[in-house]
Amino acid sequence: MFGTSTVVTQVGKIALSHSKTWFEEGGDFWIAPIILTQNARDRGKGYLRQLLEMPFKRKELSLLSINKLMHLYNCAGSFKEKEKRKTIRDFLGKVVGRRAGVNIRKRMTVKIRYSKEVRKSGIRNVLITKIESCGLHPAIAGIVRRKSRIVWRRNRNVAEILCNYKQHSKMPESLYTCKHYDLPAVKGHVLTRIGDIPGLPALVLNGKNVVRPKIETTKEEISSGLQSGLASVLNGQLGEQLSDLQIADCFSGERDQHCSADEGIVLAVKNKFRDLIVTQVDRNTGDLVLRCPSTYQHGLDKLFTWNVAYDEVSRSEAVIMKETKTDFENQGLHKLVNWNPKGRFGNAYVLPKHKDLEKWRPIAPACSDPTTTGSHWIARALNLLLEKLRGAMHFNLTATARLKQNLKKAETKLQQYGKDTLTISEGFDIKEMVTSLPHSAIMGALNWLLGEWEKKGFQKITVCKRRKQVTLGRKTYGKGYRKFSFTYIRSFISFELQHTYTKCRGKMLKQVIGVPMGKNSSPPLACILCAKYEESFLRSLGSDRKLVHGVRFMDDAMLAVVCNRRKESSVDMAREILRKFGSCYGEKLSLVRTDDGSNTIDFVGSKLTIVPGRTRFLLEPKIKNDWKSGWAKCNRDWTSKDGGQKEEEEEEEEKG
Helix, strand or coil: CCCCCCCCCHHHHHHHHHCHHHHHCCCCCCCCCCCCCCCHHHHHHHHHHHHHHCHHHHHHHHHCCHHHHHHHHHHHHHCCCHHHHHHHHHHHHHHHHHHHCCCCCCCCEEEEECCCCECHHHHHHHHHHHHHCCCCCHHHHHHHHHCCEEEEECCCEHHHHHCCHHHHHCCCCCCCCCCCCCCCEECCEEEEEHHHCCCCCHHHHCCCCECECCCCCCHHHHHHHHHHHHHHHHHHHCCCHHHCCCCHHHECCCCCCCCCCEHHHHHHHHHHCCCCEEEEECCEEEEEEEECHHHHHHHHHHHHHCCCCEEEECCCHHHHHHHHHHHHHHCCHHHCCCCCCCCCCCECEEEECCCCCCCEEEECCCCCCCCHHHHHHHHHHHHHHHHCCCCCCCCECCCHHHHHHHHHHHHHHCCCCHHHEEEEEEEEEEECCCCCCCHHHHHHHHHHHHHHHHHCCCCEEEEECCCCCEECCCCCCCCCEEEEEHHHHHHHHHHHHHCCEEEECCEEEEECCCCCCCCCCHHHHHHHHHHHHHHHHHHHHHHHHHHEEEEEECCEEEEEEEEECCCHHHHHHHHHHHHHHCCCCCCCCEEEECCCCCCEEEECCEEEEEECCCCEEEEEECCCCCCCCCCCCCCCEECCHHHHHHHHHHHHHHHC
16 A cells, blocks of 8 residues: 555445455555545635735736636635634625625515415515526526525514504603593593403403404515515616516415404404503513503603603703713723614603502613613623622622522521521512612722722723623633723713613603613613622621521512521521611612511512421422412422422322
8 A cells, every 4th residue: 555644435445345356366456545636615715815814915806707706705615714704705795796786795585474375485486586587697696596585574463553652652742531431440540451351352362462464465565575675685687677576376375264363353442442541561561451641641750750860851862962972982982882873762651560550660761772782791791790709798699590509509508506497588679779879879889899800900801792702801802802991881881870861751851860771781780789788788797697698689689597496586686687688778779578477488480488497498480470360380499409309209109
């Protein structure tokens, strides 16, 4: 055999088996080395590497033919780095676009309203036929055909048709009344759930039900969708072909004339209650509520217009936006976070709470704010800084999925007195957590968190722009990452506190108290402030803090204190710790107890019970938003091993 590296291929094995007799007779047989030759794709990759290293050579691309350009475009997939692939396809796509008049980088999407009678395969056949008949280069036509998509547009559901609370939240004043409606009322005004009104169709009782449209998808609608999709990519290559679209095969011919989920049923209900406001319920979007317009406007004024946390601004939205952008650039924040020129201030509205329809949940959306992207990045950085802070003592729970693990550790921690151990617990709800915190206290808590990391030698944090990766390492990352200094984070949060605006009933309001409502940075800022108060509370206990275990998820808090049930002084000390915790969050935040003193707490959507004697936590989940059936009839989630064994033994005894 020849060469330093030899490979026995499958063909060689077959040849060896067929020539066994010939080999035994003394014939010569050998296996030659396999030589890897350079193919056209490798040669194209080498040329593309030169274009990346020497950008001035890209001028040569205008002299190449369409065949060579498309070959180089396909060779870009051989690079492992995503950034290099994108860069190559971008400048090659521009050259091909100038030569062929087609944007090969854009995906062709045809959006059609869903209908049972419409055949998606028929629409795709028409689309491919039109692409191939445009006289494009075969390579260009192939890539356009592969990147084309047919997408269904969802029909409206019941809530989208009936709900009108967002429109009323933009109106200065409503002239409608509820006097002529014979419906359940509270304090003289209509207030009832749609499910409690007799005689209504079952379809409208759940706002999530998707209804069949009154007007079916027509040929003109399909033609319009095809034309817009083709024109978005092919531009002037279509000519007069758009006027001749053969869409007869796009319909299956099976039409269901009788449908119980027709849109007309919902429209009749909407017309019947056209003078009332229909709202969704907070945290239960399928439940709909009918109420008087005057009570809804009163709720808006109470939570926004008359609230001391907001000041009315006489300037227009355009003037405020211009001033805010100027201040944003003067502080140098635009160097790391882009200002979105299409951003707008959101319109505030309120939703009735699930447990009590007379209470309101204020919502001030800021998803269209010009600095939403930067606020999202900073929020992820703050969450990591609070979660990874070593040596800090606080009760913050980052996710409800970690509650079980947290309570398991507490069972081991709170075994201080053996058989005489008694665990006393209380549940709390932090009121006015968002709109009652002064800006000075918020900045003080932020400085406390960043200062703890600065003591450890950290000055910057790196955030991935697209993924959830956040790191405190000093490694230098590429263009897909942003590195924020702690000084920049302080400046950005200070800017958001000073420039938080919302619109309510046609008025511009500026938030002057509390965390920026509706923005991504609001939850981590509130949690950081609470964590700072909790650390001060635990440090004030001294050595007794080993007897305490607390859990807090946003505004829901739970504190468990262990004591010796044989000693009255130990029990009194535990109750004194619980009383002291009730005022640990300062004067602006008030705690309201949510338990009845029976060591059973409603906590983050579950029923938490502390077993007397040896400390054990029993966690029973509740059905989400089930306001009629109460507790869920489901299996218990025992957080302790003993509880799980006990449950298995009881099941075996029943079977036996």
